Amino acid sequence: MSAAAELSTPLPADWRDFLALTKPRVMSLVVFTGLCGMLAADVPAHPVIGFTAILCIALGAGAAAALNMWYEADLDARMKRTARRPIPAGRMDRQAALHFGVGLACFSVILMELAVNRVAAAVLAVSILFYVLVYTIWLKRRTPQNIVIGGAAGAFPPVIGWAAATGDVTLLPVLLFLLIFLWTPPHFWALSLFVRSDYAAAGVPMLPVVAGERTTRQHILLYTLPMGASAIAPWPLGLAGAFYGIVASAFSLVFVGIAVQVWRNRATEPAAMKPEKRLFAFSILYLFALFGALVADRMWLA
């Protein structure tokens, strides 16, 4: 085969590359929060229907991730962290990623509608469209507030899980949505502080790139306060018991404590950004601990 012919007919992508398109590690947090939203609901879901709902949430998140990689292939190629993803590394063409993402998104929403219920399917569709159209295509390259509004997309899974079990959306899933929505900016800004050069090279207007480290650290601290309030809120509102209330209060206090350390840090070199790295690691533990505590509280201690 000639060199020209080889270029015109690239090899089909390996199935592992399609799996990589779905960002399996991000999916684990999505599946966990979706499952917790479902388990915290007043009505227990049938195991098979519950499994199907979680599968649809995972597939929907995978589809959104694939469409994100399809649209951002040029950005990914310019960042060390993402340059080895299937499209920028040349292992897959963009059209295959687009077809895979759209197909998976339609499949997940249709299966949710047919097997679970219409409310869960509608929220799943909105979350995929929000992540792809509002965050990836509209905001990410235009505003340093990209992560604030885009974070809403990652806040949908507990609402979908709840809707899958009950068929409606009440105050508790809305508070869980608010918790993840307010948690996302400090979580990502902590990361973007110590990988700033990567975002700068790609031309993404992340807050540290546009407004500097000092402003970013102030924003991180400011966001942790309403985040902590929305985390503790289910307890005084009578939607969760004392066990959840104490866990949420303790973890939120530690979160705010580390955010204060971040706020006081003046380092500009990633090597001296220990509080930022600590905050990023703790923020993941925080979400797992709070959602785990909520399920334990509502399932076994209520």
Added chain:
Amino acid sequence: MTDPRDEELRRRQKSRAIVMAVLLAAFVVLVYAITIAKMTINR
């Protein structure tokens, strides 16, 4: 002697076909389980 590119093409097609078959089989089982679950719930 076969072209190494053709060999790689066949290998990828084969592995994708196997993964597709496994996923289809899993989907058939899932649809069956959903049907039984729906019948149980509506009884």
